[in-house]
Amino acid sequence: MSSIFGNNILGNNATLVGSSSSTAPSIFPPLYDFPPFFTRYPNASTWTAQRAAWSSLILAYCKAHKLWQLHLSDALETELFHNAALGRRLKHQDAVEVLEFMAKEGQVDWIDESNKTGVNVWWKKxxxxxxxxxxxxxxxxxxxxxxxxxxxxxxxxxxxxxxxxxxxxxxxxxxxxxxxxxxxxxxxxxxxxxxxxx
CATH class of the missing domain: 1.10.10.10 (Winged helix-like DNA-binding domain superfamily/Winged helix DNA-binding domain)
Incomplete structure (x- = not known):
């Protein structure tokens, strides 16, 4: 299953689409419409690839929407982490783990390291x-x-x-x-x- 979370997660079929709830465009890869994408894989190498795919999506989404910060309690309710058409969403703890992965890569930094409730998003270093x-x-x-x-x-x-x-x-x-x-x-x-x- 790890091949579904390959390096080119936005793929050649990525599209810039408008959200019905906002006027700003956002980028969703084909993987976004794959229900298992929203479930943490138990296999360590697949989970690493899955976190990398989530990282790419988060960076692309924040850049498209010009979002500088993500506050987890709010972000988990948005289309970024919740695909309403599929009825699937990423769990809070899984989102924290994705953001921790991104922090190690220098893509985000925690606004409050002790609470881990939000991050600054560095879509450019x-x-x-x-x-x-x-x-x-x-x-x-x-x-x-x-x-x-x-x-x-x-x-x-x-x-x-x-x-x-x-x-x-x-x-x-x-x-x-x-x-x-x-x-x-x-x-x-x-x-x-x-x-x-x-």
């Missing part, structure tokens, strides 16, 4: 987000300028940017990459926190 932000700064001629975190994540100038709406903690982590590269300096705190780009 912090290093990639740092580069995307820096490329935008460079292409818009803003090197040498100071911007607040709000301006970067929620400002009018970034509405067309992929990082628009990014959660503050995630933005700080991505900007931290630029600080380490010597491309940015963060100063101030709270709402007065600013970033200067070099």
């Amino acid at each position: 912090p290093e990639e987000w740092g580069s995307v932000i820096f490329d935008w700064i460079d292409s818009t001629g803003q090197k040498g300028s100071v911007l607040t975190l709000y301006e970067i994540a929620h400002g009018d100038l970034t509405t067309a940017q992929e990082f628009h709406g990014m959660e503050e903690g995630m933005l700080k982590k991505a900007l931290g990459v630029l600080v380490k590269r010597g491309s940015a300096q963060i100063f101030g705190s709270g709402e007065e926190m600013g970033v200067k780009f070099f």
Whole structure:
């Protein structure tokens, strides 16, 4: 059975479909319509492949819907973890195990490590987000300028940017990459926190 959870889980037949409950598109692989996909396999190697398939789906879904965080209690009720047409859903504990697997891969990090109730979703790694932000700064001629975190994540100038709406903690982590590269300096705190780009 492990072949059904192969590396190319989105496959060539993956489609971008609209949900009847939302206007944002989401990506569902053919595997999503396979009832056993929602049941944890007892075989360790198959469960590893199944977690990898779930990881790919979660990343694709969050990217398509521009979701920065998943809160488990809410997410388990959505189409991501619940296929209403099949009457199947991933169990809470299985979802936690999938997210733990993703955390080990650097695809998510727990918002609260002790409670494990939600995650930040990294559909791009912090290093990639740092580069995307820096490329935008460079292409818009803003090197040498100071911007607040709000301006970067929620400002009018970034509405067309992929990082628009990014959660503050995630933005700080991505900007931290630029600080380490010597491309940015963060100063101030709270709402007065600013970033200067070099």
